[in-house]
Amino acid sequence: xxxxxxxxxxxxxxxxxxxAVLLSASATAAAPETQLAAWTxxxxxxxxxxxxxxxxxxxxxxxxxxALLELGARKDLTVQETACSARSGGPERFPGVIIRMQxxxxxxxxxxxxxxxxxxxxxxxxxxxxxxxxxxDSGNCELLEQIKQSxxxxxxxxxxxxxxxxxxxxLSAGGTRLRVxxxxxxxxxxxPAAAAH
Numbered sequence: 001x002x003x004x005x006x007x008x009x010x011x012x013x014x015x016x017x018x019x020a021v022l023l024s025a026s027a028t029a030a031a032p033e034t035q036l037a038a039w040t041x042x043x044x045x046x047x048x049x050x051x052x053x054x055x056x057x058x059x060x061x062x063x064x065x066x067a068l069l070e071l072g073a074r075k076d077l078t079v080q081e082t083a084c085s086a087r088s089g090g091p092e093r094f095p096g097v098i099i100r101m102q103x104x105x106x107x108x109x110x111x112x113x114x115x116x117x118x119x120x121x122x123x124x125x126x127x128x129x130x131x132x133x134x135x136x137d138s139g140n141c142e143l144l145e146q147i148k149q150s151x152x153x154x155x156x157x158x159x160x161x162x163x164x165x166x167x168x169x170x171l172s173a174g175g176t177r178l179r180v181x182x183x184x185x186x187x188x189x190x191x192p193a194a195a196a197h
Contacts, residue, residue, distance in 0.1 A: 037104040037121040037183055039074060042154045045082070047096035050142035052166075054091035057081035061097050063130050063140070067147055068101060070128060071155050072184040077101035103155050104183045120186040123158065128178045141166035141176035148178055156183040 048060055055063065058081060065079040082096040104121050128147070130140040141164060148162055161179040 033122060034186065035121045035123065035183060036107040036118045037156070037185075038107055038118060039102040040105040042099070042101055042103050044099045044151065044154060045096065046099060046146075046150055047083070047094050048143060048146060049094055050146075052142055053140065054093070055095050055143070056089045056091055057084035057095045057097075058089055060092075060095040060143075063143065064097050064099065064147075064151070067128060067130060067151070068099065070126060071152070071180075072104060072124070072182045073155075074102040074185075099151070101154075104185060106156055106183060121183050122186060123181045124184045125159075126180055126182050128180065144176050144178055152178075152180070157181060 046064065048055060061079050061081050065077070068077055068079070069075065078098075078100045080098045080100075082098055083094065084092060104119060106121075107118055128144065130144060145164055145166060148160075152160070157180050159179075159181045162177070164176040166176050
């Protein structure tokens with residue numbers, strides 16, 4: 001009987017050790033890899049042209065600002081409306097915004113950041129949605145497509161997956177999806193250090 005108990009205890013010990021190794025390996029794999037980066041200024045004049053959904057100038061401004069922050073822009077960005085002609089914040093045919101922001105650009109291991117301090121950053125998987133409600137988000141397919149074409153190239157990205165079944169004048173829930181890895185700061189709320197001159 002003691003022989004059976006020692007085999008059980010031995011098997012339990014091996015199983016416990018194996019579980020500890022697997023948990024340790026998965027915790028190591030889940031930890032994001034640090035990437036040194038520098039904040040880089042970017043500017044864009046963006047005009048939305050869509051058939052399915054029209055936005056007011058402030059509505060477009062708010063959606064674009066929210067998307068920029070999700071993509072990793074620094075919080076001190078400015079998004080200013082342009083070409084607004086509708087009264088009382090009504091929908092515009094071609095609303096536009098001027099974007100001024102700072103985005104992270106990866107630094108090579110050997111490069112120093114001229115005029116800027118290096119920032120600890122990591123890659124983050126993002127499924128960009130402009131509305132949390134699937135029905136509301138279905139009307140944003142043209143805007144999401146234009147963000148992918150005009151705004152996304154301003155950011156450091158990798159592993160871009162874009163699918164669209166967007167049809168003008170039709171809403172299609174889940175019809176457009178943009179998944180991407182974006183470079184984001186490890187300390188997004190930290191104020192940037194002043195550049196040394």
